[in-house]
Amino acid sequence: MKTYILEGIVTALSSITHNGGEKNGTVTQLRREKFIQKNGKPIEIPVISGNSVRGKLRDIAAIEILSKQDGTKIKVDADSFNLLFTGGSLESKGSSGINIEKVRQMRKDMPMLSVLGGSVGNVIIPGKVEIGKLIPIAKETLHLIPEQYHNVYTEEPKSIWEYCQLEMYTRKDDAKDEVKKEFLQDDDDTAKKANPVQMKYDTETIVAGTKFYWRICLKDTNDVETGAFLSTLNTWVEQNSQVGGNGRVGHGAIKLEIKETKVIDSELDFQNEDFVKYMDIYKGAKKDVSDYFEKGISKSLFE
Numbered sequence: 001m002k003t004y005i006l007e008g009i010v011t012a013l014s015s016i017t018h019n020g021g022e023k024n025g026t027v028t029q030l031r032r033e034k035f036i037q038k039n040g041k042p043i044e045i046p047v048i049s050g051n052s053v054r055g056k057l058r059d060i061a062a063i064e065i066l067s068k069q070d071g072t073k074i075k076v077d078a079d080s081f082n083l084l085f086t087g088g089s090l091e092s093k094g095s096s097g098i099n100i101e102k103v104r105q106m107r108k109d110m111p112m113l114s115v116l117g118g119s120v121g122n123v124i125i126p127g128k129v130e131i132g133k134l135i136p137i138a139k140e141t142l143h144l145i146p147e148q149y150h151n152v153y154t155e156e157p158k159s160i161w162e163y164c165q166l167e168m169y170t171r172k173d174d175a176k177d178e179v180k181k182e183f184l185q186d187d188d189d190t191a192k193k194a195n196p197v198q199m200k201y202d203t204e205t206i207v208a209g210t211k212f213y214w215r216i217c218l219k220d221t222n223d224v225e226t227g228a229f230l231s232t233l234n235t236w237v238e239q240n241s242q243v244g245g246n247g248r249v250g251h252g253a254i255k256l257e258i259k260e261t262k263v264i265d266s267e268l269d270f271q272n273e274d275f276v277k278y279m280d281i282y283k284g285a286k287k288d289v290s291d292y293f294e295k296g297i298s299k300s301l302f303e
Helices: 050-065 078-086 100-109 111-116 188-193 223-238 272-285 297-302
Strands: 002-012 019-024 027-030 032-036 042-046 118-120 123-125 129-131 164-171 199-206 211-221 254-264
Touching: 050 078, 050 111, 050 129, 050 223, 078 118, 078 297, 100 111, 100 123, 100 297, 111 223, 118 297, 211 223, 223 272
Parallel strands: 027 199
Antiparallel strands: 002 211, 002 254, 019 027, 032 042, 118 123, 129 211, 164 199
């Protein structure tokens, strides 16, 4: 087993909105985190959370796990669905203990679940990947980013706030549109329900062209698990990779470039072109995992 560190540049191909739950009137703000500056002063910086990407990778992995080689889809119970698509949840199982051998076999048979980890019953299955945050390469973050990524622009990086903007949206009252109004019933209750508030609102976004530093760490993965993760990452990249929210209206399109791969405690000289080799190893090891879900994942692992 080896530990791999993948570092690279993510470029925003369209503006990115990543809601942190904060609103200022009709303005939805970007998610922010505090960064200590060289002078010791903390300031808030918009950052894309690693969880935003991890969730998308987990969805891709779940769909792949539940798809047989012939394209047939495996139907699962709610516990199994939650484990694969959301990571599961902890719940009391009384005095019953999990079958460790079945968990070990499950990790072999579903290597991407082994990489991401999850919770089944009262047991946490540790994962093997750390998905880093997408840190914008800007004047306020440069001292915390490896030096080889400082020259991603033709000029010195600007302040992060020069890479941000407000985008205006409107919501109109279609019930007042004479063309559409003829399809609406005339009674008052129907008219009230079809009468949303007409409004203008703004969303804070990171502009297209902004570059981010991104780091991923695969910890103690075997060749099949390494291939499973690279295959999932490759699928995400090929499927019009997107981060943040509002992808339905064109936000969050990105381009990923892996610039450097490091291997810890290994004599293997891992090059970017080796990705295909590990992905092929994973594809050759893929199994039909229907048996795990016939009675539900919880019952299977606690028998």
